Each structure stands twice: as structure tokens, then as C-alpha cells.
Amino acid sequence: MTGSEYEHEVTVAAGPTKSQIRRWRRYLADEIAEGQIYRDLAERSEKPEKDILLGLADAEDRHAEHWRNLLGEHAATRQRPSLHRALLRTLARMFGSVFVLALMQRAESHTPYKTDSEVPREIAADEAIHEEVVRGLAARGRETMAGNFRAAVFGANDGLVSNLALVMGIGATGVAPSVVLFTGIAGLLAGALSMAAGEYVSVRSQRELLEASHPTHVTLRTAKHLDIEQNELELVYRARGMTPEDASHRALERLGYLKCDCNPSFSARPDGSQGPEAELREQEFEAVGSPWKVAVSSFLFFATGAIIPVLPYLFGATGLTALIWALGSVSLALIITGGIVGLLSGASPFKRAVRQLGIGIGAATVTYLLGLLFEV
Incomplete structure (x- = not known):
């Protein structure tokens, strides 16, 4: 969706007022600055964070285009972004870290679009979503540190x-x-x-x-010696949180009666690689x-x-x-x-x-x- 496609109820038939021009120029400058901030952060990031940040930058460009279209000829006069955005842009170029993302989270949450009735609902909704996106990106860094x-x-x-x-x-x-x-x-x-x-x-x-809560590989070592008629291996998987059906299925996999590894979330896979549950535990260790x-x-x-x-x-x-x-x-x-x-x-x-x-x-x-x- 381009800036010109946003629905709005602003009447500009007689041309924007001086107050509107000043406000819209400030919005335009801030949107341009925010887009550049996300691009600066993306340059220092790796996938998938990089793609997410570039997506946010593209969204800010669409918002900037909307204000540029409303301003018309008045958009030719460039205005400096707010001091807050200018500072964020400098920090993004210098550090590109969770510190800047935390600042951007606050910037997105304190957008003036929330109280401006002339702002299209679509743009205001975008900014609310941006706050949650940045919150998610910042959360990864917060967990690491x-x-x-x-x-x-x-x-x-x-x-x-x-x-x-x-x-x-x-x-x-x-x-x-x-x-x-x-x-x-x-x-x-x-x-x-x-x-x-x-x-x-x-x-x-x-x-x-x-x-102490980390599952071991004992099930892989001892599975071949278990009695299929008295299969206590099921109890292991039920203790890890599986349903009785999933536990029975996993036990049969370990005993070699089934070939598919249909639910790898609770233990090591047959080849010794770790499933999502193990990856989550590694994240917990990093957080500690x-x-x-x-x-x-x-x-x-x-x-x-x-x-x-x-x-x-x-x-x-x-x-x-x-x-x-x-x-x-x-x-x-x-x-x-x-x-x-x-x-x-x-x-x-x-x-x-x-x-x-x-x-x-x-x-x-x-x-x-x-x-x-x-x-x-």
C-alpha cells in the first residue's frame, strides 16, 4: 500500500493550513528518520532480524509518502526530525544494539498519531504493530544480556x-x-x-x-534392551509432558518399530541432534x-x-x-x-x-x- 492509497478524512480542497503544514512536515521528517534508523540497525544485524528491520523501514517509507502527498508543494521544504529521532538515528549508527531498540520501542509507543484525528487509521494501526515488532526484537537482546x-x-x-x-x-x-x-x-x-x-x-x-531437569540420552542407549510387553519407556515420555498416545508412539520409535520421528520436541532425535525443547533449554542457560x-x-x-x-x-x-x-x-x-x-x-x-x-x-x-x- 503506497502513501496515496491510505484512506483519510482530511479536507485539503482549500489547501492545508499553516498548522497542518507544520505538523505534517514534522511527521514526514520523523518517518524518514525512523526509516533510516531501521536501515542502520539492519546493516548491523543478521537474518532474520535484518529482514524484519528492513520491513519496518519500508513501512515508514509508505507513511512518509502519505505525508509527502498531503503536503504537495509544501513537502519541498525539508524540516529537521524531532530531537528524539535525531538522537536515535545517531545512536543507531554508533551502536546498533538492544539499547537503540529499547529506545525505538518507547518512540513507537509514544507516537503523536494516537491523538491526531487527521492521521489515517491504517497508519496509526501500523505504528501500534511496529511497537510490538520492536518489542519482540529487543526482547531477544534483553534475554541474551x-x-x-x-x-x-x-x-x-x-x-x-x-x-x-x-x-x-x-x-x-x-x-x-x-x-x-x-x-x-x-x-x-x-x-x-x-x-x-x-x-x-x-x-x-x-x-x-x-x-538436573535436562533429559539425558539414556533412552537411546537402553531402548534395545527393553521388554516391549513391559514398556516403562512410555513413562519417561509421559513424565516429560507427552500425552499417553504420544508417549506410546515415541517409545515405539525408540524401540525401532516405527521409523518416523513425529514429535521431536521432548528429547534428542535418533541421530543425536537436539529438538526445539533442547534449543529452548540452551536459551535458558544463556539467560542465566x-x-x-x-x-x-x-x-x-x-x-x-x-x-x-x-x-x-x-x-x-x-x-x-x-x-x-x-x-x-x-x-x-x-x-x-x-x-x-x-x-x-x-x-x-x-x-x-x-x-x-x-x-x-x-x-x-x-x-x-x-x-x-x-x-x-
């Missing part, structure tokens, strides 16, 4: 909040700056090692649970992450976050000045990490940033007041 990303975010935020609270609490007692400094460094090392150990045990245990990678990420990111509230004392600041400096620098870091989490999750970066900031400042305030109260 989930384990290590979780460790990085949790590690950095724990380091920021816990060591800020520790420094604020100790600093409020009026002890010497050197005491606050060494207390902060001790908190950094203890927390980083604790986080690394905890994440390693957590991820390792989760992988062991998955491995590597225990050592997660442990190292937790240590490094906790240490990175925990060093920030200690920096004022490393540079010689003392007293209230050092505490204010620590509070300000940690607040900025919490806003950044919260915003990144919001962007990657497809949620509002502002709300996530405020949430992270509130949690961090709240914890630091409590320990500071306790330090003032007890002076110990």
Missing part, C-alpha cells in the same frame, strides 16, 4: 547505596576523615567480595537446577549467564559504585563538604543507572531514575540521622 546485566546493575547500585549509607553514617559521628576513608574502603572490599560470592552461588545453583562472568561483573561494578562516595575523602575533602560531595556524586550516578534500566526495560527512564535516587538518598539519610543521634 539478562544475567550479566542484572549483576552489573545490582552490583553498581548496591555499591553506590551501601557505601554512601556507610560513609554518611560514619561521617555524621564527627570522626576523623581518615577513619571515614578507611571505613569506606573496607566497605567497598567487603561488599564487592560478598556480592561476587553471592552471585556466583546464585547463578551456579540456578544452572545446576536447569541441568555464566557464574564466573556474573561474579566478576558483580565485583567490578560494586567496586565501581562503592568508590564514588569515597572519592571526596581520597581527594582530601573533610567534614560536611565531603559528605555533600559524596551525596551529590552518588545521586548523579543513581540517576544515570536508573535511567539506563528504564530505557532497556522499555519503561520510563525518568520514573526509574527517580526511584533509584529515592532509594539511595533514603538509605543514606537514615544512616546519617542514626550517626548524629548516637555519635558512634
Whole structure:
């Protein structure tokens, strides 16, 4: 469907108004920019993602053609896309990653077409579908980075909040700056090692649970020795979720009485290759992450976050000045990490940033007041 074929109820007999020209030019510029973003992302992708992204780009071109036809001669004057689209296009060219897809998901969900009655229903529907397509593409990347990303975010935020609270609490007692400094460094090392150990045990245990549920090839090795009259092999497949009929059929395949492998979803195929169920399990392992990678990420990111509230004392600041400096620098870091989490999750970066900031400042305030109260 080309732009001229979209049905619309806009009256342009007397020519578009100045307000319509401005709005339609902005729509045209944004559609062109979005189409280019998807093409830039496609250049860095492989099939089938590449074909999907190019399909989205073609759809944006159709939308652009619609606004170009409505504008007529007024389309000759080019308008810059919105700052948001321009930034996305730059990011797509630089990174071409799940980060950009997450941003595009939010851009598609906040389209002005939802409230503009002059936008054809077909175009508005296309944009709603685009959001779901991008959500699906971004989900693949989120699943791949989930384990290590979780460790990085949790590690950095724990380091920021816990060591800020520790420094604020100790600093409020009026002890010497050197005491606050060494207390902060001790908190950094203890927390980083604790986080690394905890994440390693957590991820390792989760992988062991998955491995314990992984079907083995014992059915392939022992099938030839089973008694067809007392066929317990059926129970194996029923335990894996097959219906009694499918389980009986699979058992006969393993015993060699049937040749077709009609339902390969629940176990290894006769040639040893893996079916869809095994592929799904591999994806689960990828989502959990590597225990050592997660442990190292937790240590490094906790240490990175925990060093920030200690920096004022490393540079010689003392007293209230050092505490204010620590509070300000940690607040900025919490806003950044919260915003990144919001962007990657497809949620509002502002709300996530405020949430992270509130949690961090709240914890630091409590320990500071306790330090003032007890002076110990």
C-alpha cells in the first residue's frame, strides 16, 4: 500500500493550513528518520532480524509518502526530525544494539498519531504493530544480556547505596576523615567480595537446577534392551509432558518399530541432534549467564559504585563538604543507572531514575540521622 492509497478524512480542497503544514512536515521528517534508523540497525544485524528491520523501514517509507502527498508543494521544504529521532538515528549508527531498540520501542509507543484525528487509521494501526515488532526484537537482546546485566546493575547500585549509607553514617559521628576513608574502603572490599560470592552461588545453583531437569540420552542407549510387553519407556515420555498416545508412539520409535520421528520436541532425535525443547533449554542457560562472568561483573561494578562516595575523602575533602560531595556524586550516578534500566526495560527512564535516587538518598539519610543521634 503506497502513501496515496491510505484512506483519510482530511479536507485539503482549500489547501492545508499553516498548522497542518507544520505538523505534517514534522511527521514526514520523523518517518524518514525512523526509516533510516531501521536501515542502520539492519546493516548491523543478521537474518532474520535484518529482514524484519528492513520491513519496518519500508513501512515508514509508505507513511512518509502519505505525508509527502498531503503536503504537495509544501513537502519541498525539508524540516529537521524531532530531537528524539535525531538522537536515535545517531545512536543507531554508533551502536546498533538492544539499547537503540529499547529506545525505538518507547518512540513507537509514544507516537503523536494516537491523538491526531487527521492521521489515517491504517497508519496509526501500523505504528501500534511496529511497537510490538520492536518489542519482540529487543526482547531477544534483553534475554541474551539478562544475567550479566542484572549483576552489573545490582552490583553498581548496591555499591553506590551501601557505601554512601556507610560513609554518611560514619561521617555524621564527627570522626576523623581518615577513619571515614578507611571505613569506606573496607566497605567497598567487603561488599564487592560478598556480592561476587553471592552471585556466583546464585547463578551456579540456578544452572545446576536447569541441568538436573535436562533429559539425558539414556533412552537411546537402553531402548534395545527393553521388554516391549513391559514398556516403562512410555513413562519417561509421559513424565516429560507427552500425552499417553504420544508417549506410546515415541517409545515405539525408540524401540525401532516405527521409523518416523513425529514429535521431536521432548528429547534428542535418533541421530543425536537436539529438538526445539533442547534449543529452548540452551536459551535458558544463556539467560542465566555464566557464574564466573556474573561474579566478576558483580565485583567490578560494586567496586565501581562503592568508590564514588569515597572519592571526596581520597581527594582530601573533610567534614560536611565531603559528605555533600559524596551525596551529590552518588545521586548523579543513581540517576544515570536508573535511567539506563528504564530505557532497556522499555519503561520510563525518568520514573526509574527517580526511584533509584529515592532509594539511595533514603538509605543514606537514615544512616546519617542514626550517626548524629548516637555519635558512634
